[in-house]
Amino acid sequence: MTFDILIVGVGGQGTILASNVLGEACLLEGRTVRSAETHGMAQRGGSVESHVRIDGRHGPLIVPGTADLLIAFDLLEALRYRHFLQPGGKLVTNRRIIVPTSVYTQKIDIPDEETVLAALGDLAITAIDAAALAAEAGSPLSQNIVMLGAASHHIPLSPDSLAAAVQRCVPPKTVEVNQKAFGLGRDAGRRH
Amino acid sequence: MATRYLLGNEAIAHACLEGNADFACGYPGTPSSEVIDILRAQQERQLYVEWSTNEKVAFENALGASWSGIRALCTMKHVGMNVASDPLMTSAYTGVTGGFVILCADDPFAHSSQNEQDSRWYAHASQVPCLDPSSVQEAHDMIRDAFSLSEEFGLPVIVRPTTRICHSKSDVELGPIGTEHRIGEFRRDPKQYVMVPAHARVLHTKLNEKQEGIKKRLVELGYNRYEIRGETAIIANGVAAAYVQEVMPEGVSFMTIGAYPIDGEWLAGFVGRHRKVLVVEELDPVVEEAVRQVATATEVHGKMNGYLPREGEFTPAVVAAALQASGFTPTRIFPESPPVPGIPPRPPILCAGCMHRATFYAMRKVFRDAVFPSDIGCYTLGLQLGAVDTTICMGASITVGSGIAQSGEQRDVVCSIGDSTFLHSGIHGLINAVYNGADMIVVILDNRTTAMTGHQPNPTTGVTATGEPSGPISLDAICRACGVSFVETVDPYDLPLLIETFRQARERNGVRVIISKQPCVITARRAGIRRKPYAVDPDRCTGCGICRAFGCPAIVFTDDHAAITDLCAGCGVCADICPAGAIAREGRR
Numbered sequence: 001m002t003f004d005i006l007i008v009g010v011g012g013q014g015t016i017l018a019s020n021v022l023g024e025a026c027l028l029e030g031r032t033v034r035s036a037e038t039h040g041m042a043q044r045g046g047s048v049e050s051h052v053r054i055d056g057r058h059g060p061l062i063v064p065g066t067a068d069l070l071i072a073f074d075l076l077e078a079l080r081y082r083h084f085l086q087p088g089g090k091l092v093t094n095r096r097i098i099v100p101t102s103v104y105t106q107k108i109d110i111p112d113e114e115t116v117l118a119a120l121g122d123l124a125i126t127a128i129d130a131a132a133l134a135a136e137a138g139s140p141l142s143q144n145i146v147m148l149g150a151a152s153h154h155i156p157l158s159p160d161s162l163a164a165a166v167q168r169c170v171p172p173k174t175v176e177v178n179q180k181a182f183g184l185g186r187d188a189g190r191r192h
Numbered sequence: 193m194a195t196r197y198l199l200g201n202e203a204i205a206h207a208c209l210e211g212n213a214d215f216a217c218g219y220p221g222t223p224s225s226e227v228i229d230i231l232r233a234q235q236e237r238q239l240y241v242e243w244s245t246n247e248k249v250a251f252e253n254a255l256g257a258s259w260s261g262i263r264a265l266c267t268m269k270h271v272g273m274n275v276a277s278d279p280l281m282t283s284a285y286t287g288v289t290g291g292f293v294i295l296c297a298d299d300p301f302a303h304s305s306q307n308e309q310d311s312r313w314y315a316h317a318s319q320v321p322c323l324d325p326s327s328v329q330e331a332h333d334m335i336r337d338a339f340s341l342s343e344e345f346g347l348p349v350i351v352r353p354t355t356r357i358c359h360s361k362s363d364v365e366l367g368p369i370g371t372e373h374r375i376g377e378f379r380r381d382p383k384q385y386v387m388v389p390a391h392a393r394v395l396h397t398k399l400n401e402k403q404e405g406i407k408k409r410l411v412e413l414g415y416n417r418y419e420i421r422g423e424t425a426i427i428a429n430g431v432a433a434a435y436v437q438e439v440m441p442e443g444v445s446f447m448t449i450g451a452y453p454i455d456g457e458w459l460a461g462f463v464g465r466h467r468k469v470l471v472v473e474e475l476d477p478v479v480e481e482a483v484r485q486v487a488t489a490t491e492v493h494g495k496m497n498g499y500l501p502r503e504g505e506f507t508p509a510v511v512a513a514a515l516q517a518s519g520f521t522p523t524r525i526f527p528e529s530p531p532v533p534g535i536p537p538r539p540p541i542l543c544a545g546c547m548h549r550a551t552f553y554a555m556r557k558v559f560r561d562a563v564f565p566s567d568i569g570c571y572t573l574g575l576q577l578g579a580v581d582t583t584i585c586m587g588a589s590i591t592v593g594s595g596i597a598q599s600g601e602q603r604d605v606v607c608s609i610g611d612s613t614f615l616h617s618g619i620h621g622l623i624n625a626v627y628n629g630a631d632m633i634v635v636i637l638d639n640r641t642t643a644m645t646g647h648q649p650n651p652t653t654g655v656t657a658t659g660e661p662s663g664p665i666s667l668d669a670i671c672r673a674c675g676v677s678f679v680e681t682v683d684p685y686d687l688p689l690l691i692e693t694f695r696q697a698r699e700r701n702g703v704r705v706i707i708s709k710q711p712c713v714i715t716a717r718r719a720g721i722r723r724k725p726y727a728v729d730p731d732r733c734t735g736c737g738i739c740r741a742f743g744c745p746a747i748v749f750t751d752d753h754a755a756i757t758d759l760c761a762g763c764g765v766c767a768d769i770c771p772a773g774a775i776a777r778e779g780r781r
Contacts, residue, residue, distance in 0.1 A: 011540065020673040023197035023361055033197065034358040039222060039304075044570065046540030047743055059434035060360035065529030076535065083529045100538040101745045105576070108536045117534070 001035075003054040003156050004062045008081045009073030010098050011038075011048050014144035017169060018071070019050035021148055024053055024165035025157045037059035045101070047077060054156060071151045073130070073144060074098055075116050082120060091123045092151040092189065094130040094143070126135025126150060127187045134181055139174065142181035159186065194366050200328045200358045201226035203366070204295065204351075207335035209237040211291070212370035213265050215257040217242045220645035221269030221617065222304035223358035224297035228267055229646060232657040236369050243648050243657040246586070246616040247272035251279045251294070255348075258292040259385060260376030263339045269297040270311050270352075271585060275617070275770055277314060280348070282387055285395040287346040290374065291339030298354045299508045300474045300505035306585065308503065310475035310524070311352045315452055319399055321406055322350040322452040323415065326433040328362040330450065334415075334646045336367065339775045341413075345406055347399075354474065356431045356505065405456035415451035418462050425462070428472040429479055435511040436472050439522040449479050460486035470494060470518045476504050493518040542573050544746035545723075545761025547710035548637055550684040552579035553742060553769065555606055555635060558694035562604040565593040567618070569610035570644045571637050577743060579608065587617030594621065594630035604698065605632040611667065612642040612650040619670060626675040633697050633704045638681075639712040647715055671705045678704035685710055687768040713761050723762025724777050728754045729757065732774035739766050739775070 005022065008037045009015045016037050026033035034056030037049040051062045064083050072078030072093040085091065095113060118129060126155070128150050130143040137146065145166055152162055163182055170178045198206070200529035205227045208216060218228045232241040240257075244250035247268040254266035268276060273296050280294070296314070299305040315322030324337060325331035331353050342349040383391050410416055418425075428436045433448050438445065443693040447462055463469055463486055471480040471494035480494040493499045493514075500506075500514045509526035516522060542549045548571040555564070556579055566572060566580040567589035574580045582592050593607035609618050614636050625632060640649040643725060649655050651665040671679045678700050682690045690708065711719070725746075735752040744766060746759035756766075756775070767775040 010538065019361070020197070023363075027195065027197050027363060034360065034362050036356055039226075039359045044543060044573070045538075046297075047538040056362075059431060060356060060362070061435075061507050063507055063526050064531075065522045065527050076538070078537050079532055081531075083531045099748060100536050101541050101743060102539065103536050104740045104747070104749050105743045110536050117676040128372060135361050 002056045003069075004067045005052045005054070005060055005069045005071060005155065006067045006081060006084045007050040007052065007071045008077040009048055010077065011044055011046050013073045014141070015050045015073060016046050018050050018144045019149050020043045020169045021145070021162065021165045022052045022054070022155070022157070024168050026160040028161045028164055029157060031055055032057050034058070034060040047080060049081065057160070061101050069151060069154050071147055073147055074108070075113055075127070076100070079116050081118060081124065085123065088124070090126070090154045091120060092126045092128075092147065092154065093120070094147060096129065096131055126189055128185065130185070133184045133188055137181035137184055138177040142174070142178050145170070145178045145181040146185035146188075149182040151190030152182075152186050195363050196366060197361060198328065198364045199226060199361050200331055200353060202230055203328050203332040204335050204358075205230035205234070206366050207332045208265050209234070209369045210367045211336045211339040212263055212372045213239055213339065214262040214374055215240045215254060216267070217244045217253050217265070218267030218295070218745050219247045219250050219272055220642050220648045221272050221297070222645055223299060223355045224267045224269050224295060225648065226358075227295060228657065229648065230231070237371070239704050240468045241657050243650065245651065247276040248278060251276040255279060255283055255288070256375060258288040258290040260378045261290045262374045263291040265293050265295060268297075269305065270296060270298045270309050271305060271307065272296070273314050275586070278450060280314060280320070282392075283316050283348050284320045284399055285387060285392055286385055287395075288342060288348055291342040291349045293338045293342060294348055294350045295335070296350055296352050297358050298352055298475060299413045300354055303355050305585065308475060310478065311350065312452055312478045313476065314381050314519060315350045316478070319403060320347045320350060321345060322352055324355050324450055324452070325357055326430055326448060326450065328357060328360060329364050331357050332364055332366070334450070338598055344409075345402060347402070347577065354430055379629065391660070403453060407453050407458075410451040410466045411451075411455050411458050416447075416449050416454060416458070418447035419445060420465065421445045421708040424468045424471060425466040426470045426520070426675055427479060427483060432472045432474050432506050432511065435506055435508045438508045439515060439520050439524050440511040441523055452478070454479070454482050456482065456486055459483065463487050463490050466490055468493070468519070470499070470514065470520065472500060472506070472511055472514065476715070477502075486755040491584070501601060503743060523651070539576070540573060541576065541743065541745055542570065543713050543761070544744050544759040545713040545763040546570070547639055547684045547708060548574060549577065549742070549744060550567045550763065550765040551635060551637055551690065551708040552577045553765070554684070554687060554690040554694055555579055555608070557691055558698060559604055559606050562606045563596050563601060565589045565596065565605065565607040567607075567609040568615045569613055570635070571608055571610055574608065586613055587621055590625055590634055592619035593634070594625040594628070597630045597632045598628070604609050606635065607632065608635045608637055611636060611638040611640065611652045614667065615665070615770055617653055619674065620670065622676070622703070622705075623674045630703055631701055632703055634703065636705060638709040640664070640668055640706050640709075641712050641715050643712045643714065647712065667707050671707075676703050676705050678702070679707065680705075681707040681709050683710055684708045685763050687764060688764050713763070717761070723764075724779070725758070725760035725762050726756055726764060726767055727778045728756055729776065732772050734772045734774070736771065741768055742766060742769060
């Protein structure tokens with residue numbers, strides 16, 4: 001059996017780096033892994049998704065209704081992709097929404113954060129303020145690692161492997177900040 | 193042997209190093225671009241790497257290298273093969289000397305493409321072998337071996353991964369980097385390399401004679417293989433074979449097609465042993481047609497009888513549904529799980545500070561009712577700004593535009609094309625428009641890079657693929673040499689000047705070129721260029737919404753007033769469009 005994780009967010013938020021951390025952690029534990037990601041023009045501020053299948057041996061794609069864990073770097077994207085979760089699947093999400101420019105240019109109504117959280121209320125959900133924790137860690141760019149830390153309680157990889165994988169994947173100058181970000185995220189995830 | 197977690201394209205690039213490639217070139221195109229990007233950045237093996245100006249140029253360069261005896265790789269996306277198809281067709285006659293591998297990446301679902309064409313048809317039409325990997329590991333292994341396969345057959349070999357191979361990741365076993373290097377030496381042999389009719393006729397016969405041997409060899413090498421497990425069977429290729437393995441029940445025979453041409457006799461033997469066969473393949477029914485040709489008493493299911501879709505990409509759920517429809521029992525059933533309706537869309541958009549947005553704004557300000565043919569690049573997103581009326585293929589903005597202008601259409605024709613696309617295949621169209629007296633305006637969106645595919649350098653950038661300085665080419669000089677007399681280069685961040693230049697161009701006749709020149713905001717940031725951000729004075733903002741319609745992601749609207757977020761790149765164009773004068777550089781009031 002695979003453990004299927006969908007990571008979603010907005011192009012530029014670092015979903016690919018987060019999926020790289022999961023892949024490297026699988027290698028550290030000697031496990032197989034398959035993943036698929038969004039490249040190319042879709043990254044320009046668009047909605048992006050990374051599929052990661054721990055212990056995967058065949059295809060990289062996760063089918064809607066079957067994901068074990070959804071990690072959303074943006075609350076609106078959590079709502080957009082919630083149908084990928086299987087019944088009983090876990091959601092770990094950022095509490096904040098980056099408002100899509102389409103809302104301004106096409107004058108579309110957007111639900112506020114409380115409304116979206118209420119619409120996700122039937123799920124097993126952990127919602128954290130990733131921006132605040134990333135700032136505490138020392139860089140707003142570390143939100144992706146904060147989110148991984150918060151989700152780490154639900155991922156069948158040891159925290160040590162994940163932390164070691166973070167060290168392998170992030171730019172050398174940012175290792176310390178990202179390790180702090182992982183720890184802060186993990187603490188925040190535990191409180192829920 | 194080392195196991196690493198790699199992107200399909202990274203594994204492919206590594207396999208080229210293992211396969212002793214001494215030459216690599218290509219034109220960027222999603223999902224193929226990372227292969228050359230990795231080869232040009234790596235230090236593990238010395239080889240010649242170039243970004244070529246288009247796919248035909250790349251193909252012919254690699255062919256020349258191969259004819260000189262060295263191993264060469266040429267990369268492109270599926271539609272790039274259309275551009276390179278001229279040399280492809282005849283290179284099958286001439287054959288190759290050093291191993292020649294064409295990496296041609298297909299894009300089911302057109303994630304980043306204008307169509308869903310299937311490159312296997314090119315292999316069929318040109319009669320060259322084609323390898324079709326079903327996983328990242330297999331893509332790696334096939335590329336590594338394709339160089340020697342090409343030398344064995346004396347033919348170019350096409351390797352055609354799809355998006356879900358190129359842009360998926362997996363644990364991959366890598367081999368050692370090749371240490372064999374060759375130095376090119378062209379051996380004169382006109383009967384082989386000069387395709388006058390007398391030589392071509394002889395070589396066409398030779399090409400036809402090679403085919404039977406190739407088919408047998410591809411089975412021997414294990415690219416096409418099967419396991420007999422029962423009286424019904426599934427045949428699959430590419431990443432669809434991986435989806436089949438996820439849901440296939442026990443007791444069903446399984447054939448994987450990993451290479452073309454398929455040996456008909458071998459295929460008939462397998463099909464004939466089964467009562468029923470389901471063919472699962474993305475894009476066109478290439479394998480299915482072959483199966484139907486050899487099936488006599490066997491019931492065949494697939495796309496051609498509607499059991500699988502002819503469009504888009506597959507998933508394990510699509511495959512499981514086809515298994516059910518054709519009477520197999522998949523090991524997994526996927527219940528319907530529809531998305532929540534009514535969520536505001538989040539399409540990709542031009543970046544904050546992107547020069548294209550400013551250029552399109554000025555264009556639309558001066559030409560309210562014109563025809564706007566456009567081209568392929570980030571600027572195709574100008575569709576959202578009402579500035580893109582046509583996009584069909586690389587370079588077709590100027591040519592489609594001149595056709596519209598010559599058709600009797602009374603409105604102005606204002607087309608847009610990026611610097612890399614202009615150099616790819618725009619120049620011929622410009623010469624043609626000038627030569628034939630078209631009346632139109634050509635806007636070259638010159639951001640000094642090939643931005644959409646990942647900022648690959650091109651002749652306007654000033655460096656080669658490997659970072660060697662290469663004096664940036666002058667687009668102004670090219671346009672003048674093509675015979676254009678009105679050529680103006682303008683900085684799009686100077687909005688008033690850009691608008692004035694569009695107005696001047698509108699008053700003239702013939703082909704007029706405006707080069708809107710400003711580095712891509714992403715490459716500028718990477719190069720350390722920092723511009724002070726802008727801010728809205730809430731007391732002056734009237735909430736008119738003109739800046740909102742500009743569509744910059746750094747501009748938000750709360751409580752009927754505009755504000756600028758930290759995404760601001762400091763281009764300052766919004767300050768020029770605000771009628772209330774409410775926007776200024778931070779700290780400047």
